[in-house]
Amino acid sequence: MQLVLEGLSKKYPKNKLFEDLNQTFESNNAYAITGENGSGKSTLVKIIAGVTAPSKGQVKFIERGKDVKKEHIYKLLGICAPYLTLIEEFTLKEHLEFHSKFRSLQVGKKLMDEIENANLHNSINKAVAEFSSGMQQRLKLILCCCFEAKVILLDEPTAHLDSKGIAWYKDLLNRTIDEKITLIASNDPAEYNDFAKKIINIGIE
Numbered sequence: 011m012q013l014v015l016e017g018l019s020k021k022y023p024k025n026k027l028f029e030d031l032n033q034t035f036e037s038n039n040a041y042a043i044t045g046e047n048g049s050g051k052s053t054l055v056k057i058i059a060g061v062t063a064p065s066k067g068q069v070k071f072i073e074r075g076k077d078v079k080k081e082h083i084y085k086l087l088g089i090c091a092p093y094l095t096l097i098e099e100f101t102l103k104e105h106l107e108f109h110s111k112f113r114s115l116q117v118g119k120k121l122m123d124e125i126e127n128a129n130l131h132n133s134i135n136k137a138v139a140e141f142s143s144g145m146q147q148r149l150k151l152i153l154c155c156c157f158e159a160k161v162i163l164l165d166e167p168t169a170h171l172d173s174k175g176i177a178w179y180k181d182l183l184n185r186t187i188d189e190k191i192t193l194i195a196s197n198d199p200a201e202y203n204d205f206a207k208k209i210i211n212i213g214i215e
C-alpha cells in the first residue's frame with residue numbers, strides 16, 4: 011500500500027506551516043517526520059489521520075492501485091498521539107474490550123502478554139483516570155500497535171516513558187511495523203533511529 015501526500019500545504023491565519031509537501035510512503039517502511047517546534051509535525055499527522063483539513067493538496071491512501079475511500083481510511087490507521095485521549099472512566103480491560111469490538115487483533119499478538127510486557131498487568135481493572143501519564147502512554151501504544159492497522163502514526167511516542175518504557179516501546183515497535191507504513195513525528199532520534207529508513211524534515215528553511 012502507499013500513502014501519498016500531494017502538494018500538501020497548511021497555513022493558519024497568522025502562521026504558515028509547511029508548503030507543497032510531496033511524499034510517497036511505502037509499506038514495510040518507517041519514516042521520521044522531524045522539524046523544529048511549531049513546524050507542523052503534529053498538524054501533518056492530524057491531516058493524514060483526517061482530523062484536520064489541509065489548506066491545499068491532498069492525502070491519498072492507495073491499496074492495490076486503487077484509492078481507498080474516505081469512509082474506509084480509519085480502518086487502516088493505528089494512532090498514538092498526545093491529543094488522542096483515552097476514556098477516563100474506562101478501565102484498561104474495558105478499553106481492550108471496546109477496541110476489540112471494531113478491530114481485530116494483529117496476527118501473532120496476545121493482548122494479555124502485551125499487557126504484561128508493558129507492566130500493566132496489575133492495573134487491568136483500574137480506571138484510566140487513576141493511571142500515571144506513563145501508564146496511559148503505554149496503553150495508548152498497545153491500542154495503536156496491537157490491533158490491525160496498515161498505517162501506524164506515532165506522534166512523540168515515548169512521551170512520559172521512563173528508560174524501561176522506552177526499551178519496551180522499541181521492542182513493541184520491532185514486533186509491529188513489518189509490512190506497515192510507519193510514521194514517527196518526533197525530534198528525538200531515540201524514538202525513530204532504530205526504525206526510520208528516511209527522515210523527512212518539514213520545517214520551512
Ligand SMILES: Nc1ncnc2c1ncn2[C@@H]1O[C@H](COP(=O)(O)OP(=O)(O)OP(=O)(O)O)[C@@H](O)[C@H]1O
Pocket residue numbers: 022025027045046047048049050051052053054197
Ligand atoms: N487550531 C489551530 N489554530 C491556529 N494555529 C494552530 C492550530 N493548531 C496548531 N497551530 C499552530 O501551528 C503550529 C504547528 O503546530 P504543531 O503542533 O503541528 O507543531 P509541531 O511541529 O508538532 O510542534 P512541537 O515540536 O512543538 O510538538 C504552531 O505554531 C501552532 O501554534
